[in-house]
Amino acid sequence: MLQQRVLTALALLAILLPALIYPSFVPFALVVLVLMAAAAWEWGRLNGCAMLPALLLGAGCVALCLLTWWLGWLQQALMPLWLGAGLFWVVSVVLMLRAGVTGWPRIPMTVRLVAGVVALWLAWLAAVQARLVGINFLLSALALVWVADIAAYGAGRALGLRFTRQKLAPSISPGKTWEGVGGAAVGVLLLAWGWVAAEAAWHTPVASLFARLAQQSWWLLLPVVLFMVAMSVAGDLVESLIKRAAGAKDSSRLLPGHGGVLDRVDALLPTLPLAMMFFSLL
Secondary structure (H helix, E strand, C coil): CHHHHHHHHHEEEEHHHHHCCCCHHHHHHHHHHHHHHHHHHHHHHHHHCHHHHHHHHHHHHHHHHHHHCCCCCHHCCCCCHHHHHHHHHHHHHHHHHHHHHHHHHHHHHHHHHHHHHHHHHHHHHHHHHHHHCHHHHHHHHHHHHHHHHHHHHHHHHHCCCCCCCEEEEEEEEECCCCCCHHHHHHHHHHHHHHHHHHHHHCCCCCHHHHHHHHHHHHHHHHHHHHHHHHHHHHHCCCCCCHHHHCCCCCCCCEECCCCCCHHHHCCCCHHHHHHHHHHHHC
């Protein structure tokens, strides 16, 4: 299993890294578009669609992304959209986590399918716009999620329930603990401090998300980073809730050793639009 995970990760890096650093944003936009199409297909399958309707859902997601590309939205300031996306995610997370696993199937199928495609489209649009802002900006938003995930896992394994007597969401994801959330917060705050210090030393031409916040105020950086860590954890919990409602361990088997695309991007779905929201506001 470990060898399979490593090989899959290396294959993904071999595709994503050249697309990311290519002078034009187009290869990166196309690679992420393929991933979002696969995630939309997985979304359909998790919500009870047969193979053909799920494939059509993936095609619909691609069509929506290409339409906004053709309309020139990638190069436009979209502050109202990103503010709406932030509100969409905060409200959705609160309602879904309050309703729990049993509440998800009660939502009409059409609403679930449309909401999933909209979330994937927003993530694609945010990822490409972040790449247009600059590689440093995009990587800082991605690293926030990656470090939060790694630090949460490490703190959860090391500390367990040492400081709390209750798990984070036992009915949704029994392995997650409040200690893990605390570890994620500390890990990302250290990442933000180190990233800003490195940018100051190296005089990077494009500021990261962390540097843009710190330029306003370090007291702004703290709550925004903690909020994005919380939304990263929430994105993971939301996907776990949906998989549990569907009786599935993974969103698919498209990525050997890792599960599906949704399993890899779940925490990015809320955080990338939020990163663009804060970029627009700043």
